[in-house]
C-alpha cells in the first residue's frame with residue numbers, strides 16, 4: 001500500500017525527532033538541545049505518513065562532494081533514514097528512496113551519497129561503497145617515530161569558543177584536498193559535531209596545528225577515557241576528528257597524539273585507507289587494524305555528469321556502459337589527454353558494463369574495476385581495457401569521507 005510521502009514543516013520538527021528516536025531505538029530528544037541539523041533544509045525532508053502518523057523518515061541535504069582533481073560535485077546527501085518498527089518491510093523505505101532520488105534529479109544533483117547503519121540496506125537502491133574507512137588501535141608504548149620531528153609549526157590546545165570558529169575553517173580547506181570529502185554546513189557543526197559527537201559529559205580536547213607562518217592548517221579533536229589502577233595508567237585516547245590540509249601536517253598531528261602523556265592506547269575509527277602512520281613509525285605492525293569498513297556510499301543519478309566532473313590519473317580512453325540508480329543505461333566514452341577530460345555519450349560498444357552500485361564503487365577510484373571484474377560484478381567486453389581503466393581512475397590521495405552525516 002503506498003503511503004503519503006511529503007516534506008514536513010517547522011511545526012513538525014519535534015514529531016520528526018521522536019520518530020527518529022523510535023526508528024533508531026535511541027534516547028529521547030533532549031529539550032533545549034540544538035535542533036540546527038534537524039530543522040535545516042526542511043523542504044528536502046521526505047517523510048511517510050500512515051493515517052496522519054509518521055511511519056518513515058528520510059531527507060537529503062545539499063552537499064558538495066569533492067571529486068578527484070578537486071571539482072566540487074553538488075550531491076544529495078541522504079540522512080535520517082528510518083522506518084518505525086510497526087511498519088518495517090512494507091515498502092516504506094523503497095517509496096522514500098524513490099522520492100528522494102526524484103527530488104535530487106529535479107535539483108540537478110547527479111549523485112546521491114550516504115553513510116549506512118548496516119551495509120546490507122543500500123545496494124538494492126543503486127549505492128556502492130565509494131570510500132572505505134579504517135579503524136585502528138595502537139598501544140602507545142610501541143610507537144616510536146622513525147625520523148626526528150622537523151615540523152616548524154606549532155600545536156595549541158584551545159577552548160571550545162575558539163575551536164568553534166577555528167576548526168570549521170580548517171575543515172573547509174582540508175575537504176577540498178581529498179576526493180570523497182563533503183561539506184559540513186554550519187547547521188551540521190552545531191548539532192551533529194558539538195552536540196552529538198562531542199556530547200556534554202566526555203573529556204574532550206581540541207588541538208590545532210599552525211604552520212610556520214602561524215596559519216592554522218590542521219587539528220585533532222579527541223577524548224580521553226579510563227583510569228589508572230594501582231598507579232598504572234589504563235586510559236584510551238580516541239580520535240573524534242582529525243583533519244589536515246597537507247600530508248606533512250597529518251603526520252604532525254599523529255606525532256602530537258602519541259606525545260600526550262598518561263595514555264595506554266590510541267584509537268581512531270575514521271582513517272583513510274592510505275593513512276601513513278604505519279610508514280613513519282619504527283614498527284608499523286603495531287598500528288593494528290580493528291576494521292576496514294564501508295563508509296561513503298554513492299549512487300549515480302547521472303553517470304555521464306559524474307564521470308565528467310573528475311580528472312584522471314593517466315591519459316587514455318575507455319568506454320563504459322553504466323546504469324544509473326533508477327536502472328537507466330547509458331554508454332559514456334571517457335577520454336583524458338593533455339587538453340583535459342572529455343566525457344561524451346556514445347553508441348560505441350562499451351569496454352565493460354556495470355550496474356549502478358559497481359559504478360559507485362569505482363568512480364572515485366576507491367575500488368579497482370579489475371577487482372570487481374574478477375568477482376563477476378562487471379560485464380567485461382574488452383578485457384585489455386581494464387588495466388587502463390584502473391590506472392585512469394586511481395585517485396591520490398585515496399578517496400575518504402573523513403566525516404559523518
Ligand SMILES: CC(C)(COP(=O)(O)OP(=O)(O)OC[C@H]1O[C@@H](n2cnc3c(N)ncnc32)[C@H](O)[C@@H]1OP(=O)(O)O)[C@@H](O)C(=O)NCCC(=O)NCCS
Pocket residue numbers: 023024080081082083084087088089090091092093094095115116117118120121124
Ligand atoms: C532499514 C530500514 C529503513 C528499512 O525500511 P523498510 O521500510 O523496512 O524497507 P522496505 O520495506 O522498503 O524494504 C525494501 C527491501 O530492502 C530489504 N531490506 C530492508 N532493510 C534491510 C536491512 N536492514 N538489511 C537487508 N535488507 C533490508 C527488504 O527486505 C526489502 O527487500 P525485498 O524488496 O526483496 O522484499 C528499517 O529497517 C529501519 O528503520 N531500520 C533501523 C534504522 C536504520 O538502520 N536506518 C538506516 C540508517 S542508514
